[in-house]
Amino acid sequence: MLPLVYHPVYSELVLPAKHRYPITKYQRLFLHLTQEKQIETWADVAFFQPEAVTPDALKTLHQANYIDSLINNTLPAAKMRRIGFPWSPQLIERTLTSAGGTRMTVDLACQYGISLHLSGGYHHAHYDFGSGFCLVNDLAFAARHALTLPGIDKVMIIDCDVHQGDGTATLLADDNNILTFSVHCDKNFPARKPDSDIDLALPRETGTDEYLSAFKAVLTLALAQHRPDLVIYDAGVDIHQHDALGYFNVTTEGIFQRDHFVISQCHDNNIPLAAVVGGGYRDDHQQLVNIHAQLFWAALAVHQPDKQITAPAGTVDFQDA
Template sequence: MTLPLVYHPIYSQLELPPEHRYPISKYRRLFDYLTDSLTLNERHDIKLYQPEPISVNEVKALHHPDYIDALFGNTLPAAKMRRIGFPWSQQLIERTLMSSGGTKLTVDLARQHGIGIHLSGGYHHAHRDFGSGFCLINDLALAAKHALTLDGIDTVLIIDCDVHHGDGTATLLADEPDIITFSVHCDKNFPARKPDSDVDLALPKSTTTNEYLSAFSGVLNLTLAQYQPDLVIYDAGVDIHQQDELGYFDVCTQGIYQRDSLVLSQCKEAGIPIAAVVGGGYRHDHQLLVELHAQLIHSAMTVFLGESQPKTNQC
């Protein structure tokens, strides 16, 4: 088999003020790193896909049409743009639509191949009628809704391992019984208000690698057994890392690899297709994020392709 990866250069094509804390270049850096570091054999095992932008009608079927019209037409009040955290630009809108199209395509590829990985995605703080925390529209919820339209998919599970709670996803899908939301996050981190997901695992600041993996694996097993999803969407945020600038956990690099491997192998063993997105990760030096995010692809190559495990930094 081949490992499908979804990427578009537009993901990193956004001009931001100097010192803006969003690591916009990490998508391009991750793509370049993978291209440069994989051996010829490994490259044969990967197939790249470029997405199309998601349609505005699909977005409006999930988000409030007035919010979307104002967002896309640059007529949102300044306070609402500040809550999103990006200056408005046409580039921002185009990049956002493409990224949601990418997560949707990743779901289609996961259904065909058992696995798909999106080198973007995870905009889980976007709510029905407002955006927040660098999230304009919720690609996870859009992709999950799309998945339910596919033959043989009656239940979707979103596993959100970003260190921040998946508040937008939880509220957008609160009345959707066929999409199960599972957030594992830091209890004292953004957002201040954490509406209930179907399953929430809130861990304290300074949670260590062993504490994290032990708590998460237990709840993961229970959740998969209870809901028996036909497809998983996995937000593999690396902002749980001990040196992340917006996370408060004490999880090491190898711990993130183990977490990714746990989710991917559980899904593979249970025969559940998994669509993964890279999610959050915040470091002033964007290149430092790349190896953390690349572990998701390395883990998938090991679990799905039987490639030997690459060397990762020990804790």
């Protein structure tokens, strides 16, 4: 079975007009998978709905005062501006629920071998502050949770968002049981890039072939050297050639190939894989849906080979042609 994790609250947040964050993409992706493409007819797929994590649970990772201020709307205005969202109860609810979703994705991956989350990837959240649309770091939180599960002694976070996972790197810098691997644009947000365990920084305008060649080589070596018991994969699509915040030239097909490679490597090495959709930015949120969907088609292609699944017809991006 292919478990998918989703909650309607992910898109239930009212933002100011022309806000950069594509808040509706989660609901649009869910509808794309369940209605337009009828994913249930392709394979044995099941949706799971997570519960919100408690503030106390997050205090095992983040500073207690920061979490309390975040929940109680007492965070200084400058720190909220650094996050990039206006405070609201809905913002807190979706943040806690999404963190619960990534934790659930880890649990399901350990049970079924793979699980995909229709949210997650908030890797710019640090110990005592949030940044870049990230309030709490669900990747680090879920990785720490994974180490409490039977048979999980080493976790690798593979972060393919175009922006370096700076919060994840700092939060887990002293954790020898969690390996952080970030592949990103060298000249993009954040300006200061603390060291991950593995950083693959590629120049602006990197194209599909160059990206895949470099990434596949480093990932293959990293998996062979470190042999993780679980992989948490941030499948950000802001590497796409038409992303508003990306600066790479990777095509939609290239994203499918990247996701297929990560999933097949984990599958072939019997490593459970918990994936989140990560970043992706367009003014027209619908244009993101098909690109994010490549992760799901890649998972089906690897885990349902008898059905000979490939990316469905019509996966060329709106602006690729």
